Amino acid sequence: xxxxxxxxxxxxxxxxxxxxxxxxxxxxxxxxxxxxxxxxxxxxxxxxxxxxxxxxxxxxxxxxxxxxxxxxxxxxxxxxxxxxxxxxxxxxxxxxxxxxxxxxxxxxxxxxxxxxxxxxxxxxxxxxxxxxx
Amino acid sequence: xxxxxxxxxxxxxxxxxxxxxxxxxxxxxxxxxxxxxxxxxxxxxxxxxxxxxxxxxxxxxxxxxxxxxxxxxxxxxxxxxxxxxxxxxxxxxxxxxxxxxxxxxx
Numbered sequence: 001x002x003x004x005x006x007x008x009x010x011x012x013x014x015x016x017x018x019x020x021x022x023x024x025x026x027x028x029x030x031x032x033x034x035x036x037x038x039x040x041x042x043x044x045x046x047x048x049x050x051x052x053x054x055x056x057x058x059x060x061x062x063x064x065x066x067x068x069x070x071x072x073x074x075x076x077x078x079x080x081x082x083x084x085x086x087x088x089x090x091x092x093x094x095x096x097x098x099x100x101x102x103x104x105x106x107x108x109x110x111x112x113x114x115x116x117x118x119x120x121x122x123x124x125x126x127x128x129x130x131x132x133x
Numbered sequence: 134x135x136x137x138x139x140x141x142x143x144x145x146x147x148x149x150x151x152x153x154x155x156x157x158x159x160x161x162x163x164x165x166x167x168x169x170x171x172x173x174x175x176x177x178x179x180x181x182x183x184x185x186x187x188x189x190x191x192x193x194x195x196x197x198x199x200x201x202x203x204x205x206x207x208x209x210x211x212x213x214x215x216x217x218x219x220x221x222x223x224x225x226x227x228x229x230x231x232x233x234x235x236x237x238x239x
Contacts, residue, residue: 015194018197018198019154019157021197021198022150022151022153022154022197030151031155032154032155035154035155035158036155036157038158039154039157039158039161042161042162046161072173072175073173073174075169075173076169076170079165079166079169
């Protein structure tokens with residue numbers, strides 16, 4: 001499971017890096033680049049799935065209402081928790097361990113600031129570019 | 134490779150770069166929010182679909198990054214991965230046969 005979490009961390013960072021370069025490269029902002037920015041948001045969530053898995057593996061009681069097990073259901077639960085935290089929707093799973101709480105705070109801050117700043121800026125630029133052409 | 138061929142490849146990459154972002158977004162959404170729950174609840178066996186999606190994501194990343202190293206990213210996946218998310222374990226199994234640097238038994 002540590003290997004799985006490591007793999008997902010690497011995949012998440014690689015995806016964020018490559019897509020970040022493509023989205024924020026110089027040039028006209030198109031609809032596709034806005035979609036790429038949404039992909040970057042999803043990649044952030046995916047990376048936090050892996051990081052939260054690390055915390056859950058190190059401290060099995062780090063999250064309430066969640067049992068750590070080597071199964072596809074656990075990964076699905078982690079995706080649910082990570083995107084619930086990222087979007088601010090919350091849910092029935094709560095972080096209990098200080099490290100899990102800290103990580104969730106970082107994720108929630110990123111999840112609120114990224115759409116409000118970078119994504120909004122990209123959409124504005126896309127509208128401006130559309131109006132010019 | 135001749136300079137002309139390189140420039141046409143670069144042009145093709147630049148043409149494909151932006152639409153690939155949309156394609157990757159749709160693929161990832163389908164993968165995480167449709168395929169993974171179906172696999173977790175064991176409704177259907179999604180290994181083949183997951184494998185095709187993993188190949189598509191890897192190919193798209195390769196084109197986006199323009200670096201051949203991007204294709205090696207599935208090699209990091211451990212061999213018991215099909216039980217975690219559909220498809221990627223198959224990629225790992227196939228890739229591990231290509232690279233001798235991996236430890237046996239993983």
